[in-house]
Amino acid sequence: MQNPLIRKLDHLCGLEPADQARLDFGPGRPVAAHHDILADGSQVSHTSLLISGIACRYKMMGSGRRAIVGFLLPGDFTNLLFADRQKLDFGVAALTPCEVADVSCAALQALAGGSSQLARALWTSTQMEQAVQRAWLANISQCTGDKRMAHLLCELRQRLAMVGLADGESFRLPITQQELADALGLSTVHVNRVLQHLKELDLIRMMDRTVIIPDLDRLEAFADFDPGYLYPQKSSDIGKAFPGAVRAAHTGNPAFTAA
Amino acid sequence: MQNPLIRKLDHLCGLEPADQARLDFGPGRPVAAHHDILADGSQVSHTSLLISGIACRYKMMGSGRRAIVGFLLPGDFTNLLFADRQKLDFGVAALTPCEVADVSCAALQALAGGSSQLARALWTSTQMEQAVQRAWLANISQCTGDKRMAHLLCELRQRLAMVGLADGESFRLPITQQELADALGLSTVHVNRVLQHLKELDLIRMMDRTVIIPDLDRLEAFADFDPGYLYPQKSSDIGKAFPGAVRAAHTGNPAFTAA
DNA sequence: CGATTACTTGACACCGGTCAAAGCCGGTGG
DNA sequence: CCACCGGCTTTGACCGGTGTCAAGTAATCG
Numbered sequence: 042m043q044n045p046l047i048r049k050l051d052h053l054c055g056l057e058p059a060d061q062a063r064l065d066f067g068p069g070r071p072v073a074a075h076h077d078i079l080a081d082g083s084q085v086s087h088t089s090l091l092i093s094g095i096a097c098r099y100k101m102m103g104s105g106r107r108a109i110v111g112f113l114l115p116g117d118f119t120n121l122l123f124a125d126r127q128k129l130d131f132g133v134a135a136l137t138p139c140e141v142a143d144v145s146c147a148a149l150q151a152l153a154g155g156s157s158q159l160a161r162a163l164w165t166s167t168q169m170e171q172a173v174q175r176a177w178l179a180n181i182s183q184c185t186g187d188k189r190m191a192h193l194l195c196e197l198r199q200r201l202a203m204v205g206l207a208d209g210e211s212f213r214l215p216i217t218q219q220e221l222a223d224a225l226g227l228s229t230v231h232v233n234r235v236l237q238h239l240k241e242l243d244l245i246r247m248m249d250r251t252v253i254i255p256d257l258d259r260l261e262a263f264a265d266f267d268p269g270y271l272y273p274q275k276s277s278d279i280g281k282a283f284p285g286a287v288r289a290a291h292t293g294n295p296a297f298t299a300a
Numbered sequence: 301m302q303n304p305l306i307r308k309l310d311h312l313c314g315l316e317p318a319d320q321a322r323l324d325f326g327p328g329r330p331v332a333a334h335h336d337i338l339a340d341g342s343q344v345s346h347t348s349l350l351i352s353g354i355a356c357r358y359k360m361m362g363s364g365r366r367a368i369v370g371f372l373l374p375g376d377f378t379n380l381l382f383a384d385r386q387k388l389d390f391g392v393a394a395l396t397p398c399e400v401a402d403v404s405c406a407a408l409q410a411l412a413g414g415s416s417q418l419a420r421a422l423w424t425s426t427q428m429e430q431a432v433q434r435a436w437l438a439n440i441s442q443c444t445g446d447k448r449m450a451h452l453l454c455e456l457r458q459r460l461a462m463v464g465l466a467d468g469e470s471f472r473l474p475i476t477q478q479e480l481a482d483a484l485g486l487s488t489v490h491v492n493r494v495l496q497h498l499k500e501l502d503l504i505r506m507m508d509r510t511v512i513i514p515d516l517d518r519l520e521a522f523a524d525f526d527p528g529y530l531y532p533q534k535s536s537d538i539g540k541a542f543p544g545a546v547r548a549a550h551t552g553n554p555a556f557t558a559a
Numbered sequence: 560c561g562a563t564t565a566c567t568t569g570a571c572a573c574c575g576g577t578c579a580a581a582g583c584c585g586g587t588g589g
Numbered sequence: 590c591c592a593c594c595g596g597c598t599t600t601g602a603c604c605g606g607t608g609t610c611a612a613g614t615a616a617t618c619g
Contacts, residue, residue, distance in 0.1 A: 098434070100434065100435075100438045102438060102442050102443075102524065103524035104442070104524075106442060108437070108438035108441055108442050110434045110437045110438055111434075122427070123420065123423060124420060124423075124424070127427075128528070130431045130434060130435070130526075130528075130529040131434055161382065161383060164382060164383075165383070167426075168381070168386075170430075171429075171430065171433070172389045174430070174433045174434070174437065175357070175359065175369045175370075175389060175390055175433070176359075176389070177437055178367070178369045178433065178436055178437055178440065179359045179361060179367035179369055181437065181440055181441050181485070182367055182440050182484070182485025183361050183363070183365060183367050183485055184361075185606070185607095186606075186607075217564090217565065217566090218565075218566070219565080225441070226440070226441025226442055227607075227608090228607065228608050228609075229565095229566085230567085230568090230607085230608075230609080230610095231606085231607055231608070233566065233567060233568090234567090234568095234607090237567090265361065265362035267389075269387070269389075270389040444574070444575090445574080445575070476596090476597065476598090477597075477598070478597080486575075486576090487575070487576055487577075488597090488598085489575085489576075489577080489578095489598095489599085489600090490574085490575055490576075492598065492599060492600090493575090493599090493600095496599085
């Protein structure tokens, strides 16, 4: 399978074949589920590219609870730093089994310096991350639980579709309700109730650990989700027109088959 | 007064005098309070540097309510874009009378391309913005109203101190409770109650529109505020050792005198 | 197949939203 | 200089969304 980073950047800005070749970091190393990819508060001089699996950025709160401040999907960097020895204000943990490729700060600089188009693509993906953060903030601060959940599912579907891991109506989401709760600022119990509510409204269905969206437009309307905010350039309906089933697994285990 | 952007970047990374000179964008144009600096969803090919005053990034929600997703203080850019014709996913509005200097995309590119140190400083300030966003997310999603408010006040104090607009114990904050509510995801009524609660605990005092912090350590402990997350490099106690009173006004009106 | 982890369900309490009304300014015009 | 006025702040009553606690059921893994 093609490197998901290449998919994403090509999707966002378009990439020349020469630049695509520069982005091949090899197969990556495995990280087990629930293990740190980067420890909270550590000083690092590298970044890690997520190749497969789902991970998260998190912060530990004084209360002992974990706040998830972002999900990392295949093709995302844990952090983008161009200066050595940066102290992180967050940690990165694998939520499922993951494959990650470590990229040194120097290598990243060389990449960005070597091709202005690549530099622009990396910058654009940073902008998109910030847009996602803003959308999270707006949603978490102003919406009730069910809308928050719906919005998150819309966002994940769209980002997964961008790297070929979701079609128009379903995607794998092998993470726990506890983890959704940490991301949405809800309790586990309430996440459960919210999911049931969305199922009652037939806005989503869940089988195995696959989310099925019977009517994307209805879900996006319910969530007040603007599909455009993830797209600096074009506002095409990502994934809505994809034929076929969900693509190979998030977990690095390609043995998944839709139910 | 020295350009607050220069103060900030010099503080973050250190800047050579030659680079400092490049950052002088002149006096800027005035923007009245409650007016847009950048309209929500507009396509722009420039950024604006806030020279004085307080502004915010906001998103309009489906409910009609406004969500404030970040405060802009003197020395902050409304947006940092290197590619033309980017569609914004947010708006920027002046909360107080402001002065802003418009910088074209091309000029920004020239700045970043002309000095690697400057490019690094701009990148670092972007990183700091992201750290602030993450802290907001964690706080809003996991803390009760009084801690959220306390955390926001700690953050604003520290960022203002960085550009010389707060000393160790007080700073001007001429914005309304409604605006704080939009930023914290609370109702106006509750913001009022929360502020009263913090006053009862003598964690803050307010006179005129100046916030006075009798004991910063106590407030930061209450808020579970980590003063380090705003500082990629050094972890000095910004502002804690500043002598003298609050510096010239945020509002472009220098007639402020401490009560 | 036993044990741990995830999910579900119900009862109850509380934080914070909403509504409504009453003070409190700060500016404006007579 | 004073009366008016609109926006901001403050207060109280009431209600709903969510958290917490606790128990029970289903799934997963060694």
